Amino acid sequence: MKFIDEATITVQSGDGGRGCASFRREKFVPRGGPDGGDGGKGGDVVLVATLRKRTLRQFQFKRQFRAPNGGHGQGKQKTGRNGDDLIIELPPGTLVRDAETGALLKDLTTAGERHILVHGGRGGLGNTRFKSSTNRAPRHSQPGEPGAVLTLKLELKLLADVGLVGLPNAGKSTLIRALSAARPKVGDYPFTTLNPSLGVVETGWGQPFVVADIPGLIAGAHQGAGLGHRFLRHIERTRVLVHMIDIAAIDPADPLGAFNTVQKELALFKAELAHKPLLVVLNKSDLPAAAANEARFKDQAQDLDILTISARNAEGLDPLKSKIVQLLERADEDLETA
Numbered sequence: 001m002k003f004i005d006e007a008t009i010t011v012q013s014g015d016g017g018r019g020c021a022s023f024r025r026e027k028f029v030p031r032g033g034p035d036g037g038d039g040g041k042g043g044d045v046v047l048v049a050t051l052r053k054r055t056l057r058q059f060q061f062k063r064q065f066r067a068p069n070g071g072h073g074q075g076k077q078k079t080g081r082n083g084d085d086l087i088i089e090l091p092p093g094t095l096v097r098d099a100e101t102g103a104l105l106k107d108l109t110t111a112g113e114r115h116i117l118v119h120g121g122r123g124g125l126g127n128t129r130f131k132s133s134t135n136r137a138p139r140h141s142q143p144g145e146p147g148a149v150l151t152l153k154l155e156l157k158l159l160a161d162v163g164l165v166g167l168p169n170a171g172k173s174t175l176i177r178a179l180s181a182a183r184p185k186v187g188d189y190p191f192t193t194l195n196p197s198l199g200v201v202e203t204g205w206g207q208p209f210v211v212a213d214i215p216g217l218i219a220g221a222h223q224g225a226g227l228g229h230r231f232l233r234h235i236e237r238t239r240v241l242v243h244m245i246d247i248a249a250i251d252p253a254d255p256l257g258a259f260n261t262v263q264k265e266l267a268l269f270k271a272e273l274a275h276k277p278l279l280v281v282l283n284k285s286d287l288p289a290a291a292a293n294e295a296r297f298k299d300q301a302q303d304l305d306i307l308t309i310s311a312r313n314a315e316g317l318d319p320l321k322s323k324i325v326q327l328l329e330r331a332d333e334d335l336e337t338a
Helices: 172-179 225-235 257-269 271-275 290-300 317-337
Strands: 006-012 045-049 064-066 086-090 094-098 104-108 114-118 149-156 162-165 197-201 209-213 240-246 278-283 306-308
Touching: 006 114, 045 104, 064 086, 104 114, 114 149, 162 172, 172 197, 172 209, 172 278, 172 317, 209 317, 240 257, 240 317, 257 271, 278 290, 278 317, 290 306, 306 317
Parallel strands: 006 064, 045 086, 162 209, 162 240, 240 278, 278 306
Antiparallel strands: 006 149, 045 114, 094 104, 094 149, 197 209
């Protein structure tokens, strides 16, 4: 299934019902007074964040949404029925912007969160409302207020504690399969992962954390190469980055080349990403060239936090989980003291 993380839709709240101009018509009451009821209120457009939605796929084919109108007023002072609200369900992590101005209207971050985006039009007043001592038989009533129309740009940013980044074929999908119940596609060729995916990691000794497997980044990703600009947005909300490197495939003449390529793209996309807590994971330690390349890498990156693992053989995963928990706890402490 294609991962849909952007959509443009148009929403419209309901029109208010018109007020009624009516007079009492009863036997033995030849001059009955006004009895027109008010119109009902139009339906609101309400956004709801729900875990039932994981993508914006629902908007791929349907892009026009309108709330029901309010009912018209009737005689005998009967008020029109209010229009039902239009509920639009979105996955947590969705940014809602005005498509014309780009202004951020709502950031839905928590499941269950509700936000009235556009109010329905008010119902018009019936002629009963205009009765006075000088106007005993008003024939005037009001039309309902029209609903509002708004074109929205929806952007989904996955909500995760940890973002897995790295060049294509670094082993990110294999790692998230080993750490969690997530089952992204795995293959021994670049760009196996075309859709971001989430996995919940149970540690057994601390709070579980959520990992986002981000498709491999390449040079120029910050400008959109390899759909990089669409994937990079999903790590903006993460608290910790895990940079995976295929240690068996690095260039002995430039051990930090792969690392520097990805770090440069992160910084060019958004400077804050280069300053997130970072753990470097050297993967594929089971392959022949790994040991020599690991020594070369560590010799030139002594200031980095580094762990070596084999995701395929599930080696080094407990130390990895422990280190990630430590970094998350440290990040929480920094937020509390900021």
